Amino acid sequence: xxxxxxxxxxxxxxxxxxxxxxxxxxxxxxxxxxxxxxxxxxxxxxxxxxxxxxxxxxxxxxxxxxxxxxxxxxxxxxxxxxxxxxxxxxxxxxxxxxxxxxxxxxxx
Numbered sequence: 184x185x186x187x188x189x190x191x192x193x194x195x196x197x198x199x200x201x202x203x204x205x206x207x208x209x210x211x212x213x214x215x216x217x218x219x220x221x222x223x224x225x226x227x228x229x230x231x232x233x234x235x236x237x238x239x240x241x242x243x244x245x246x247x248x249x250x251x252x253x254x255x256x257x258x259x260x261x262x263x264x265x266x267x268x269x270x271x272x273x274x275x276x277x278x279x280x281x282x283x284x285x286x287x288x289x290x291x
Contacts, residue, residue, distance in 0.1 A: 192229040199228035199246045206250050222253055 196216060203210060203221065211220040219226045226233040226249060233249045234242055243249070 195231060196229040199231060202246050202250070203228075208250065208253060221249065224249060224252070 200216060200219070203219070208221060210226070212218075213220070217227065217229060219228060221233070223236050224233045225236060228246070231244050231246060232242060233244070243252075
């Protein structure tokens with residue numbers, strides 16, 4: 184890796200981590216901030232890559248896309264919610280029990 188690439192990755196690491204802080208999204212930091220656990224996602228701010236924990240084959244890129252995905256989930260789930268309402272028809276709902284939570288406090 185060239186010096187220019189190293190410099191760019193370091194700048195991305197700082198900039199993208201700051202964006203998460205500014206958005207009020209909590210995360211766990213690993214390997215000196217190179218790897219972050221944000222909700223149900225592993226996020227690498229230096230390369231802008233994020234991967235869902237349970238679907239590692241599905242790679243996504245972009246801090247803004249990650250924030251959008253987290254905000255969508257924030258509307259659907261609450262931190263301690265055990266059930267989700269799923270709309271089936273015009274006036275009917277199905278109640279689904281949430282079994283596998285992989286949410287961190289505050290992130291989702």
